[in-house]
Amino acid sequence: NAIKEAEDLIHNHPDTLDHKALQDLLNKIDQAHNELNGESRFKQALDNALNDIDSLNSLNVPQRQTVKDNINHVTTLESLAQELQKAKELNDAMKAMRDSIMNQEQIRKNSNYTNEDLAQQNAYNHAVDKINNIIGEDNATMDPQIIKQATQDINTAINGLNGDQKLQD
Numbered sequence: 001n002a003i004k005e006a007e008d009l010i011h012n013h014p015d016t017l018d019h020k021a022l023q024d025l026l027n028k029i030d031q032a033h034n035e036l037n038g039e040s041r042f043k044q045a046l047d048n049a050l051n052d053i054d055s056l057n058s059l060n061v062p063q064r065q066t067v068k069d070n071i072n073h074v075t076t077l078e079s080l081a082q083e084l085q086k087a088k089e090l091n092d093a094m095k096a097m098r099d100s101i102m103n104q105e106q107i108r109k110n111s112n113y114t115n116e117d118l119a120q121q122n123a124y125n126h127a128v129d130k131i132n133n134i135i136g137e138d139n140a141t142m143d144p145q146i147i148k149q150a151t152q153d154i155n156t157a158i159n160g161l162n163g164d165q166k167l168q169d
Contacts, residue, residue, distance in 0.1 A: 045077055049084045056087060058094035062140035093144040094135075097151045101131050107158065115163030124157040 005025065049071050053064060067087040074080045107113050113121060131150050134141050141147060 042077060042080070045080055046071065046074075049080055052084060053087055056091035058091045058098055059087070060094070060135055060137065060140070062138060063090060063094070063142065066140040066142055090142065090144050090147070093147040093151070097131055097147050097154075098135065100151045100154045101128050104128050107161070110161075110163075111167060112161040112163040115167045116161045117166075120157070120160050120162070123160060124154075127154040127157040130154075 005028065050068060053059075053067050053071065056064070056067075059067065067083070067090070071080065071083050071087075074083055107124070113124065127150070131154060134147060134150060
């Protein structure tokens with residue numbers, strides 16, 4: 001557009017070319033060029049963000065897809081950065097949650113679990129099931145607070161297992 005305008009002015013009005021008119025045209029051309037670079041920078045940032053999402057290994061499949069959909073709908077670098085940050089926070093919460101049940105078999109074989117009352121065992125089992133449901137869900141849990149709460153619930157359930165103490169009493 002700016003280049004066409006400059007060509008029209010040069011070819012159709014060669015006698016009206018003054019310094020200000022030329023400077024205005026140059027400014028328009030520079031602005032158009034910068035906007036093209038802006039689109040290019042945004043596209044590159046978008047591609048980088050999508051690659052970053054693929055490296056967030058703690059997200060489950062529905063979460064990863066929702067994050068990618070969200071990122072593909074942003075229109076500014078700022079909103080892209082915000083979506084990427086939210087994805088990283090979600091990934092961190094998911095990692096902590098996954099890590100919290102890594103030793104569930106050891107816990108179930110431990111005296112604190114085996115000698116505990118059924119209610120506390122059930123609380124632990126329920127907390128593990130809740131986490132496994134989030135990990136294997138079909139609909140994405142996108143709120144890191146829900147995931148952090150599941151992690152807190154499992155930690156509370158683990159701390160509530162006092163079978164060793166009951167055995168000694």
